[in-house]
Amino acid sequence: MRRLYFDYNASAPIDPHVLDAVVEALRACGGNPSSVHREGQRARAAVEAARRHVAALIGAHSTEITFTSGATEANNAALLTLAAATEGALVTTLVEHPSVLAPLAAIEARGRAVLRVAVDPLGMIPEPEDLIGQAERAGAGALSVMLANNETGNLFPVARLAALARARGWPTHCDATPAVGKLPVDVEALGVDLLSLSGHKLGAPKGVGALFARADFEPAAAILGGHQERGRRGGPETVPALVGLGRAAEIAARRLADEREAPSPLAALRDALWDAIAAIEPRAVRQTHPTLCLPNTLNVRFPDVDGETLLLNLDLDGIAVSAGSACTAGSLEPSHVILAMGVPPDLARGSVRFSLGPPHTLDDVLALIDRLPAVLARTRTPRW
Ligand SMILES: Cc1ncc(COP(=O)(O)O)c(C=O)c1O
Known part of the structure; x- marks a missing residue:
C-alpha cells in the first residue's frame, strides 16, 4: 500500500537535493570550522554559505x-x-x-x-x-x-x-x-x-x-x-546538517519567488481535502481559520472519534497525520491549543491535523479521501 504522509508540520521528509548536499558535506567537510587549516576553512565556508541562504530566506x-x-x-x-x-x-x-x-x-x-x-x-x-x-x-x-x-x-x-x-x-x-x-x-x-x-x-x-x-x-x-x-552558542557547528538547512532555505526561497506569480497549490489541495471530509462527515468541524491560515494545514475535529485511535487506524491504512502536536503525541492529554479555543476536553480529543508539503498532488489527496470513510467507520466510539 502506498504510504501517504500528511504530517509536514511535525517534520518534512528530507528533500532529495538537500540529501545530496548533506551527503556531499559529510564527505567533503571533515574539518572543524574553527580550525585555520584548509580542511577547517572548507567547513567554515560551507557553514557561512548556509548562513547566507538562511538570512536571505528571511530578509536578514x-x-x-x-x-x-x-x-x-x-x-x-x-x-x-x-x-x-x-x-x-x-x-x-x-x-x-x-x-x-x-x-x-x-x-x-x-x-x-x-x-x-x-x-x-x-x-x-x-x-x-x-x-x-x-x-x-x-x-x-x-x-x-x-x-x-x-x-x-x-x-x-x-x-x-x-x-x-x-x-x-x-x-x-x-x-x-x-x-x-x-x-x-x-x-x-x-x-x-x-x-x-x-x-x-x-x-x-x-x-x-x-x-x-x-x-x-x-x-x-x-x-x-x-x-x-x-x-553566542558554544560547541562545534553541525556542518552537514547546516549545509542541508542552507540548501533547504535556498529551495524554499526559489519556490516562494515562483509562488509570487501563482499562489501555493497547497491551499487548493487543502480546501479539496476539507470539502471531501465535510461531505463524508457533515458533523466534522474545521478548526483551521477559513482564510487567515497557512496554505498547508487543516485541523479537523471529528465527532464520536478519539484522535489518537483515528491516527493509529489511519497509520494502519498507510496514512500519517497528527493528533494534536507531534511533541505531545503519545500523551492522552488533549491539545492545549484546541482547549484554549474553548473546546471541551472530550471533544478536543477528536482533533486531527493534516499538514501538506510541496511534493503533494491532487492524486495524493484523492487517495487519502478514498481511504478515509472506512477508517472513520472503524474508529467511531460506540455510544452506549
Ligand atoms: C511552533 C513551533 N515552535 C517550535 C518548534 C520546535 O522546533 P524544533 O523541533 O526545531 O525544536 C516546533 C516544532 O514542532 C513548532 O511547531
Missing part, C-alpha cells in the same frame, strides 16, 4: 543569524534574551509551542510576570490594539507571539503587533517555525527583534535551526563553553 543579514539545534533552542535563547534585556511582564499567547511556554513558565517561577493572552473560539488572538491594551494593563516589557500556529495553521498579525510594541519600547520575538518556507517571512516587514526557525520543518535534517537577532539586539548565549557562533 548573515551576521544576525545564530545557528542552533532547532527552534526549541532558538525559542529558549530568545526568551532568556528578552527576560535579560527588558523589565516588566513578558506577554505571549496561550497557544504558543511548549518551547515558548515552558521557558516562560521557568522565568515566571523566578518572579517575573508573564501574561498569556487568550484566543477566541476560532483560535485567533485578539485584535492587535486589544492585545496591546491587555499588555499595557499588565505592565508589559516585551512580546513573544508566533506567526502561525503549528496545530491549527492560523496566522497571527505579528507585523502590526510588533509595530505597536516598538512604539512602546517593547521588543518582540516571533516563533516563525511553522510559517518559514510556506509563506514569505521577512524580518524587516515583520519588524521583529528576534525570530526562531527550524530546519526539519523545511526539508532539512532534524537538529538544526536558527535564531535571528536584529543587529542592535545581542542574544543571550544559551550554551556556554565555546567561541562558536560569535560566542
Whole structure:
C-alpha cells in the first residue's frame, strides 16, 4: 500500500537535493570550522554559505543569524534574551509551542510576570490594539507571539503587533517555525527583534535551526563553553546538517519567488481535502481559520472519534497525520491549543491535523479521501 504522509508540520521528509548536499558535506567537510587549516576553512565556508541562504530566506543579514539545534533552542535563547534585556511582564499567547511556554513558565517561577493572552473560539488572538491594551494593563516589557500556529495553521498579525510594541519600547520575538518556507517571512516587514526557525520543518535534517537577532539586539548565549557562533552558542557547528538547512532555505526561497506569480497549490489541495471530509462527515468541524491560515494545514475535529485511535487506524491504512502536536503525541492529554479555543476536553480529543508539503498532488489527496470513510467507520466510539 502506498504510504501517504500528511504530517509536514511535525517534520518534512528530507528533500532529495538537500540529501545530496548533506551527503556531499559529510564527505567533503571533515574539518572543524574553527580550525585555520584548509580542511577547517572548507567547513567554515560551507557553514557561512548556509548562513547566507538562511538570512536571505528571511530578509536578514548573515551576521544576525545564530545557528542552533532547532527552534526549541532558538525559542529558549530568545526568551532568556528578552527576560535579560527588558523589565516588566513578558506577554505571549496561550497557544504558543511548549518551547515558548515552558521557558516562560521557568522565568515566571523566578518572579517575573508573564501574561498569556487568550484566543477566541476560532483560535485567533485578539485584535492587535486589544492585545496591546491587555499588555499595557499588565505592565508589559516585551512580546513573544508566533506567526502561525503549528496545530491549527492560523496566522497571527505579528507585523502590526510588533509595530505597536516598538512604539512602546517593547521588543518582540516571533516563533516563525511553522510559517518559514510556506509563506514569505521577512524580518524587516515583520519588524521583529528576534525570530526562531527550524530546519526539519523545511526539508532539512532534524537538529538544526536558527535564531535571528536584529543587529542592535545581542542574544543571550544559551550554551556556554565555546567561541562558536560569535560566542553566542558554544560547541562545534553541525556542518552537514547546516549545509542541508542552507540548501533547504535556498529551495524554499526559489519556490516562494515562483509562488509570487501563482499562489501555493497547497491551499487548493487543502480546501479539496476539507470539502471531501465535510461531505463524508457533515458533523466534522474545521478548526483551521477559513482564510487567515497557512496554505498547508487543516485541523479537523471529528465527532464520536478519539484522535489518537483515528491516527493509529489511519497509520494502519498507510496514512500519517497528527493528533494534536507531534511533541505531545503519545500523551492522552488533549491539545492545549484546541482547549484554549474553548473546546471541551472530550471533544478536543477528536482533533486531527493534516499538514501538506510541496511534493503533494491532487492524486495524493484523492487517495487519502478514498481511504478515509472506512477508517472513520472503524474508529467511531460506540455510544452506549
Ligand atoms: C511552533 C513551533 N515552535 C517550535 C518548534 C520546535 O522546533 P524544533 O523541533 O526545531 O525544536 C516546533 C516544532 O514542532 C513548532 O511547531
